[in-house]
Amino acid sequence: MxxxxxxxxxxxxxxxxxxxxxxxxxxxxxxxxxxxxxxxxxxxxxxxxxxxxxxxxxxxxxxxxxxxxxxxxxxxxxxxxxxxxxxxxxxxxAMMFQEPALFPWLTVAGNVELALRVRGVGRAERRQRAAELLDTVRLEGFAHKRPHELSGGMRQRVALARALAQDxxxxxxxxxxxxxxxxxxxxxxxxxxxxxxxxxxxxxxxxxxxxxxxxxxxxxxxxxxxxxxxxxxxxxxxxxxxxxxxxxxxxxxxxxxxxxxxxxxxxxx
Amino acid sequence: MATAVKGVEKAVERRHHEIPPVDDEEQAAGRASRPRGKRRLGPGKAIPFGYLIGPLLLLGVWFWGSAAGWIDPRVLTAPWTVATTAWDLWESGRLGPDLLVSARRFAFGLAFGVGAGLVLALVSGLSRWGEAIVDGPVQIKRSIPNLALLPLLLLWFGIDERMKIITIALGVLIPIYLHTHNGLRSIDGRYAELAETLRLGPAAFIGRVVLPGALPGFFLGLRFAVTASWLSLVVVEQVNATSGIGYMMLLAGTYGQTDVIIVGLVLYGLLGLGSDAIVRIAQRRVLSWRRTLED
Missing domain, CATH: 3.40.50.300 (P-loop containing nucleotide triphosphate hydrolases)
Incomplete structure (x- = not known):
C-alpha cells in the first residue's frame, strides 16, 4: 500500500x-x-x-x-x-495574508463588505451576504466589532470570509x-x-x-x-x-x- | 549547578527567617498598597476633564498672586477686573460684534485652509508627479512667516475680508498638508497590497484605505491648524483691521487699557483651548479603531 x-x-x-x-x-x-x-x-x-x-x-x-x-x-x-x-x-x-489581514478602521462586516462592494453588489444584498459569510466562518454576532477587539484566530476567520466574498x-x-x-x-x-x-x-x-x-x-x-x-x-x-x-x-x-x-x-x- | 541551587534555597530560607512576624494591621496595609506595586508602563487611565487641570492651575496662580498683592495690577490686571471689564464690554455692545467678526474669519480661514491642505496632500501623497510639483512650493511657503507675506498680500488683495481669510488659510494649509501627507505616506504598504488583492479601484482605494489610514496624521495637522488659524487671526487683526478682537486689543494698547488687552488675550486662549478640545473629541471618536497609549 x-x-x-x-x-x-x-x-x-x-x-x-x-x-x-x-x-x-x-x-x-x-x-x-x-x-x-x-x-x-x-x-x-x-x-x-x-x-x-x-x-x-x-x-x-x-x-x-x-x-x-x-x-x-x-x-x-x-x-x-x-x-x-x-x-x-x-x-x-482571492487572496489571504497572515498580517495585516484586515483594515483596522473598518468593522468586521465592513471588511467583508468591501470585497462585495468592489464587485458592485448593492447595499442590502451586501449586508446579507456578509452576514452569511460570517456565518460560514462561525462568526455570527461579530459583524460590528473592530478588528482589534478580536483574537488572532477570529481575525483570520474574517479574512477568510472576505476572501470568500470575492467569489x-x-x-x-x-x-x-x-x-x-x-x-x-x-x-x-x-x-x-x-x-x-x-x-x-x-x-x-x-x-x-x-x-x-x-x-x-x-x-x-x-x-x-x-x-x-x-x-x-x-x-x-x-x-x-x-x-x-x-x-x-x-x-x-x-x-x-x-x-x-x-x-x-x-x-x- | 546543584550547589548553586542549594545556595539559593538557603538564601530563601534565611530571608524567610528574617521576616519578623507582622500584626494584622500591617498586613492589611500591605494588601492595600499592593495595587500600587502593580506598575504599568503606559500613562494609565484618563483623568476626567484632565485637560482642564493645567489651565485652571494657571488661573489659580494668577488669582492668588493678584489677591495677595504680588502682581502689580498695572503689569497684569487682576482676574476679577478682567471679568468685570469683559462684562462691561459685552454690555456696551463692543465685545459681541468684534468676537463674531473674529470667529467668522477664523472659521472661513480654517475651512479654506483645511480644504486646500487636504487636496494638496492627496495630490502630492498619491502621485510622484504631484509630489514633484506641489511639495517644493509648500515647503518654501512653510519657511516664510505669514507676517513677512502680509505686505504683499495687502497689495494683492487689499484690506478687505478676502485678504484676511486668505492669510489665515495660508497659515492653516501648511500643518494640514505636512501631517496629512506624512500620515498618508506612513500607511503600511501591505494595506495597499491588500487593497490590490481585493481589486479596489482608485476611488475605493482613496475612500476606504488612504483617507482612513491618513486620518491620524490629518487630526494631528488639524490641531496645529486650529492654533495656526488663531495665530494668523491675531496677526491679521493687529496689522490692519477696523474690527475684531485683535483690533480691540490694538486700540486698548494705544490708550493703555491693560485690562482690555488681557480680556482679548484670555478670549484668544479660551477659544484656542475650546477649539482644540473639540478637535480632540472628534479625533477620539473617529480614531476609535486605534489602540494607543491614549486609551
Whole structure:
C-alpha cells in the first residue's frame, strides 16, 4: 500500500500544453522571476513548473527566501513574470495574508463588505451576504466589532470570509495561520477544509510548517531556496479529514522535513 | 549547578527567617498598597476633564498672586477686573460684534485652509508627479512667516475680508498638508497590497484605505491648524483691521487699557483651548479603531 508517493519535479513545459481547461486550474510553466538588473539582480524563482488541478489543495513549502510569496503574487497577477507563463488562472483570484489581514478602521462586516462592494453588489444584498459569510466562518454576532477587539484566530476567520466574498474559484493563502497558536490553527484547518470542499475551491497554500502542509494538501510542493525551484512534489494520498498529530501525517512530514533540512543546510554550508 | 541551587534555597530560607512576624494591621496595609506595586508602563487611565487641570492651575496662580498683592495690577490686571471689564464690554455692545467678526474669519480661514491642505496632500501623497510639483512650493511657503507675506498680500488683495481669510488659510494649509501627507505616506504598504488583492479601484482605494489610514496624521495637522488659524487671526487683526478682537486689543494698547488687552488675550486662549478640545473629541471618536497609549 503506497500512501505516499514522491513524484518527480515536473519538468519542461512540454506536458503542460494539453492541460484541461477547467476553471480553477493553475498551470505554471518555467516561471522565472528576477528583481533588479545587472550584477545586483536577485533571482527569486528559476524555472518553476507546477500543475494545480481544479478543486485541489496544494501546499507550497520551503525555507524562507524560496520565493513562495513571490509565486503567489505572480499567480494573483499582482506582479509580472520575467519569463515563462502562468495559464488557466481564472482571475481575479482571492487572496489571504497572515498580517495585516484586515483594515483596522473598518468593522468586521465592513471588511467583508468591501470585497462585495468592489464587485458592485448593492447595499442590502451586501449586508446579507456578509452576514452569511460570517456565518460560514462561525462568526455570527461579530459583524460590528473592530478588528482589534478580536483574537488572532477570529481575525483570520474574517479574512477568510472576505476572501470568500470575492467569489473566486482560486484561493491563494500566504501563511494565513502562521501567527496563531497550535490549537486555534488546528481548528481553522478543519474549517478551511470544510469550506474548501463545500465551495470546491482550488487552494494554493504557502506555509513553512511541514505538518500543516501534509495535514491540508493534496500535494505538497517542496521549493528550494535562492533561487526558488521545485525540488519535489509529494502527493498526499490520505483520507480526509486528517489529524495533524496522526502517524501517517507525522511520517510524511518527517520525510519532507529531512529533505527540507538537507536543502537548508546546503545553503548554510 | 546543584550547589548553586542549594545556595539559593538557603538564601530563601534565611530571608524567610528574617521576616519578623507582622500584626494584622500591617498586613492589611500591605494588601492595600499592593495595587500600587502593580506598575504599568503606559500613562494609565484618563483623568476626567484632565485637560482642564493645567489651565485652571494657571488661573489659580494668577488669582492668588493678584489677591495677595504680588502682581502689580498695572503689569497684569487682576482676574476679577478682567471679568468685570469683559462684562462691561459685552454690555456696551463692543465685545459681541468684534468676537463674531473674529470667529467668522477664523472659521472661513480654517475651512479654506483645511480644504486646500487636504487636496494638496492627496495630490502630492498619491502621485510622484504631484509630489514633484506641489511639495517644493509648500515647503518654501512653510519657511516664510505669514507676517513677512502680509505686505504683499495687502497689495494683492487689499484690506478687505478676502485678504484676511486668505492669510489665515495660508497659515492653516501648511500643518494640514505636512501631517496629512506624512500620515498618508506612513500607511503600511501591505494595506495597499491588500487593497490590490481585493481589486479596489482608485476611488475605493482613496475612500476606504488612504483617507482612513491618513486620518491620524490629518487630526494631528488639524490641531496645529486650529492654533495656526488663531495665530494668523491675531496677526491679521493687529496689522490692519477696523474690527475684531485683535483690533480691540490694538486700540486698548494705544490708550493703555491693560485690562482690555488681557480680556482679548484670555478670549484668544479660551477659544484656542475650546477649539482644540473639540478637535480632540472628534479625533477620539473617529480614531476609535486605534489602540494607543491614549486609551
Amino acid at each position: 503506497s500512501l505516499i508517493r514522491a513524484a518527480k519535479p515536473q519538468g519542461t513545459g512540454a506536458r503542460v500544453g494539453d492541460a484541461a481547461r477547467a476553471s480553477g486550474a493553475v498551470v505554471l510553466t518555467d516561471v522565472v522571476k528576477r528583481y533588479g538588473r545587472g550584477p545586483g539582480a536577485v533571482t527569486a524563482l528559476d524555472g518553476v513548473s507546477l500543475r494545480v488541478e481544479p478543486g485541489s489543495f496544494t501546499c507550497l513549502l520551503g525555507a524562507s527566501g524560496c520565493g513562495k510569496s513571490t509565486l503567489l503574487s505572480l499567480v494573483a497577477g499582482l506582479d509580472d513574470l520575467t519569463a515563462g507563463s502562468i495559464d488557466d488562472v481564472e482571475r481575479p483570484v 473566486a474559484s482560486v484561493l491563494l493563502m500566504d501563511e494565513p495561520f502562521g501567527a496563531l497558536d497550535a490549537m486555534t490553527r488546528d481548528i481553522l484547518h478543519d474549517e478551511l477544509e470544510r469550506i474548501w470542499r463545500e465551495r470546491e475551491l482550488t487552494v494554493l497554500f504557502v506555509t513553512h510548517n511541514v505538518r500543516e502542509a501534509v495535514r491540508l494538501g493534496d500535494q505538497v510542493v517542496l521549493l528550494s531556496s535562492r533561487p526558488g525551484r521545485v525540488l519535489n512534489v509529494y502527493d498526499v494520498a490520505m483520507d480526509r479529514p486528517r489529524r495533524i498529530d496522526s502517524a501517517p501525517v507525522a511520517n510524511l512530514a518527517a520525510e519532507i522535513t529531512d529533505a527540507l533540512r538537507a536543502e537548508v543546510s546546503r545553503h548554510a554550508g
